Each structure stands twice: as structure tokens, then as C-alpha cells.
Amino acid sequence: MAASSPRFFCPTPLVAGQSLELPPGAARHAQVLRLQPGAPLTLFDGHGGEWSAAVERMGRSAVAVRVVAHSPIERESARSVHLALGMPANERMDWLVEKATELGATGFQPLLTERSVLRLSGERADRKRAHWQGIAAAAAEQCGRNRVPTVAPVQELQAWCATLAHSPARRLVLSLEPDATALASRLGEGAPVLLLSGPEGGLAPAELRRAREHGFEPVSLGPRVLRADTAPLAALALLTLTA
Template structure:
């Protein structure tokens, strides 16, 4: 049986007895029905992971005993930022989840001309928190020990004006370049558009910004499919897939 993993932003040391966070207590004890002496794995996003056991369970809290540390590293040598246009909420959640499972390091949501989702300041703050929860859950499930960052939503024009040493890539069916034409790099940014695609003006901006435009075949991909296809290909060519 697979040992459940939990993220907790806390410094652990072998031999310590640590209280589970309220959220981890609810998930481990109330949802998964874990009890005293059952094993779990803890990680804090700094490095490695810790084997622990549930030491005691009370009505509203539980404590764990940290037994050992494993300096394991499941992170890709390729540093990838996913620049993802805002898409419908369920599709956005799915794309972020799969991006984390595929090893993305940073996620930058952007607003494009055809973005159908508009977020006001207060709702945007809640969305960032929601996406952060998806990222943590995906790390727990996939065995990652580092937590990818999620940035504040930006306008795509403003974002692309920022200087970067990363190789920037986007996918358009009209391009004559293939993924084989991408030069190896340690830092890459994958730009994925909204449901309606990029406008002609945005595509012209990509050319002016010297973004590498590649062709992933003659078929038009949904945004969430493009995320999976693009990240998998980059990890296969330059990462650890």
C-alpha cells in the first residue's frame, strides 16, 4: 500500500514530535481515517522528505513522530515556467495539476485578448490561493519535494516585456518549425493560449519578441491538452522523462 504524503511548511528533525496542521489533520484523520502508528511521509518544500508515524490522535488534533530523513530529489534538471492564458476554471485547474505532475517549476497566469475569464482583484486573490492548493495536492500525489510557485495574474503584453534568459516557446499549427529545432537550454518558458487561441497581433508580438514558435502537428489542441503535450515533449527532449 502506498504511504500517504503530506506537505507542511515547517522545519522537521529526526526524533521530533510534531503537530499536524489543521488541514493535514482533517485529511489524514477525518478523511483517510489514519490512526496511531500508521506511517506517513512529510515534506516541507525545502529538500527531501521525512518518514513519520502518527504518534497520537485527539478529537481536534494529532501529532506525528519523525523517524527518518531521505534526501531524495525528484525534480527535473530542466527549469520550466508555464505561461498559461486564463481559461475556464475547471480546465485551468486541470492544466495546473498536470503541469505540476510533469515537473513545471513556475506558473504564470496571463490575460490575453481572447481570455474568456476576467478576474477582479478580490476574486483574483482567492483564485491564487485555490491554485496554490491544487499545486500542493499535485506535489503530494506525484512525489515532488519542491513546491512550484504561482505568480499573480499579469497581462501577456506586460509579461513578455520583462527580460529573461529563458528560451521562450509557444505552439502554433502554422509554424514550420518542429520541436527538434528547439536548442537545448536549462531554462524554458512555455506559452499556452486561451480557448480561442492568440490573435494576429499577439502572434506578431511573439515574432518581435523572438519567441520560438513551433508546430505540434496539424491538429488544433485544447489549451489543457497543449499544456500536457508541450511539457511532456520538453521534459522528454531536455528534462527527465
Template sequence: MRTPRLYTPQPLPLGQTIELEAAAGHYVGKVLRMQEKQEVILFNDTGTQVSAHISNISKKIVRVLISAQLKAPKASLLYTHLGQVMSRGERMDYAIQKATELGINEITPLYSSRCEVKLDHQRQIKRLAHWQQIAISACEQSGRIDVPLIHTPQALSTWLENTSAEVKLVLHPHETRPLEAQKAPLSCALLVGPEGGFTLEEVEQAHAEGYTGLSLGPRILRTETAPIAALTLLQYVWGDLSPRLTEIQDK
């Protein structure tokens, strides 16, 4: 069995024993059915990653002894912020999961004219916690150590006015510029619309705020597929999927 990676928000002091949170303890004890002395990898928000061994395991409590500091994986040179108009069902979950695997740093769920999702205050709180857990699980699986921040859902106009980045892109076939022709930025804001697309007024508003169109070819992609295709392209041209930039980062 591959050594499990688990996120924890608590400090990870070498040589000390800590108690895992309830969800992580349940996963280790009930799902994986791990035993004492077996190894886990833990990471937290400070960029710390350690090796630990289970020192005590019971029905309700799992304690681990932190034994060694591990080298933390490097984040992409390209800082990305995804503005994703919300979609129904599991499509938003899928977009957040895959965007996290592709190195996204921030995600802001958005409301637009053609957005079909309406969340009251209580449902918004629950969905936000659910989405953050999806991002954490994706980091555990993919080897990331920096968990992306999931922002509170907001109106498209608010995001356009307040989001800053060196390059701003909207998935729309008009007024596109080849990525290869642009100087590699350190940060990029990516805007993805709903199933029905953005209205002409919304596209014009994005352009007024400095957004350039980005086309992904002749086929129309679903709203949960589009950010994955776009982020893969961005990471290949400007980020850690680029052979050239990967060599620079490894030096």
C-alpha cells in the same frame, strides 16, 4: 494502503514531534482514518523529505514524530515556466495539476485579448490560493518535492516583456523550429493561448520578444490539453523523460 505524502511549510527536525496543519490533519484523521503509529511522509519547501509516525490523533489535532530522513527525488534538469491564458471552470485547474505532475517550476496565469476570464481583486486572491493548493496536492500525489510557484495573474504583454529563459516557445504553427535541432537548454518559457487562440498582433509581439513557434501536429488541442502535450514533449527531448538525459542525471 500506500504511505501518504504530505506537504508542510514548517521545519522537519529529526527526532522531534510536530503538529500537522489543519488541512493535513483533517486529511489524515477524517479522510484516510489513520491511527496512531501509522507512517506518513512529509516534505517542505527546503527540499527536506522525512518519514514520520503518528504519535497522537484527535478530532482537531494530529501530531507526528519525525523518525528518518529520506532521499529527496531529483527535479528535472529542464526548468520550465508556463504562461497559460486563463480559461473558465475546471480547465485551468486541470492544466495546473497536470503541468505540476510533468515537472513545471513556475506558472503564470495570463489575460489576453480572447481571454474570457475576468477576476476582481478578491476573486483573484481566492483563485491564486486555490491554484497553489492544486499544485501542492499534485506534488503530494506525484512524488515531487519542489512545489511550483503560481504567480499572480497578469497581462500577456507584461509576461512577454519580463520573463526570461534560454528558449522561449509559443504554441503557434508559424515560424517553428524542430526541438531536436536546438541545443538542450536549462530553462524554457512556454506560452499557451486561450480557446480562441492568440490574435495575430499577440503572436507578432511574442516573436518580437524572442519567442519561437511550437506546433503539436495537425489536430487542434484544447487550451488545457495543449500545455500537457507540450510539456511532455519538452521533457522528453530536453528534460527528465529523455532516456539520454535521465542517464546523465542519475550519475
């Protein structure tokens, strides 16, 4: 498959010889690209590797494709990093999910914290979660990843911490506390990491204490105060690009 072939995420298992219609978002993208029958595509279903494919039919709203062959290629980082985020406000969470997907984040846990500006619950939280999941899928299409990070349901920080009893990942929390150690000195050998980062204004002191009680080690990115949408990306780059 040529490197320039458009890539589309299809969230259903793919098999060689299968004919199917692209999901609505991918179909719209294919139509914008003015693809014609026979045009080559790359598809991935999130279960590993990618598939060569070709356009069979272009309709007004539907695009039919035929799956050809599987390639086991992977582009995942050596270290798995799951981000737990005190959600930044406005469009910053959108941007954070997009860029963190490109940098190799394996999943996202949106959190409500004491200082959160963005307050989500119920149906609105479900809509936002679906929106962020779509952003992660689009970013995976663009950057060449064949696995799409999962966006978990929005939770309050305290309730989420209570679910972590059996998580094997190393737990780190970004902090400006005097005893926080430099993240660069804690990179280790590539063990999975669960990284907690606060919203605008950071985590409240009581929340940092709670995180420590649940095994989170405070780490620092240096003396400067980074924004809520910058700090986790800087930490993620250190963790995924140096493993």
C-alpha cells in the same frame, strides 16, 4: 519509509526530532485515512528531499506528528519548464495545474489575454491563485514530487512580458503560424524553458507579435488544433519526459 506511506506537504522547514501539527488540509486527509498513533508518514517541505515521520496524536481537528529522518531523494525532471498560460475557463485550469504538476512543471504564470474567457482581478484573482497553489501541492503529494510548483499572481500578458528582460530561460510560444517549427526538433540539451500557451481561441495576432518581440520562438505540436488545456500538457510531456 515504505512506499505506501501517505505523503503530506508541510510548508514550513522540517528538522529531525521536531513535533508539529499537520496543516488543516493534510490533517483532514489523515483523518479520512483513519491513521492511528505510530502510523508512518512521509512529509516534504518543498526545500528538497523528504522526511520520514510518524503520527503522535489524532485529535478531532488536529493531527500531531513527529519528524524522524531526512532522505535526499528527488523526482524532478532534468529540464525545468515554467508554464505561462492564457487561463482556460471553468474547471480546465484546475485540471491543467494538476496534470502539469504531475508532468514536472516547475511553475505557473496565469495570464489575462485578449481572448481569455476567464477574467480575474483583485480579491477573486488572489483566491483563485491560492486555490491553484493548493491543487499543485496536492498533486505533488500524489505523484511523489518533493518540490511544489509556484503559482504566480495573475497578470496581463503585456505587463508580464515587460518583466522578462533578465530571464535566462529559452522562450517558446505554442503557435499554428506557418513559420512555427516543430517542438520535437527544438528539444535541445535540457536548458530551462519558459513556455507560453494561449487560452481558448489562442493568442491574438498582436499578442503573438509581442511575444516574438520579447524573444519567444513560435513552435508547433503538429497540424491538429489542440484545446487550451491539452496543448500545454502535450508540449510539457515532450519537454520533461525526453530531457
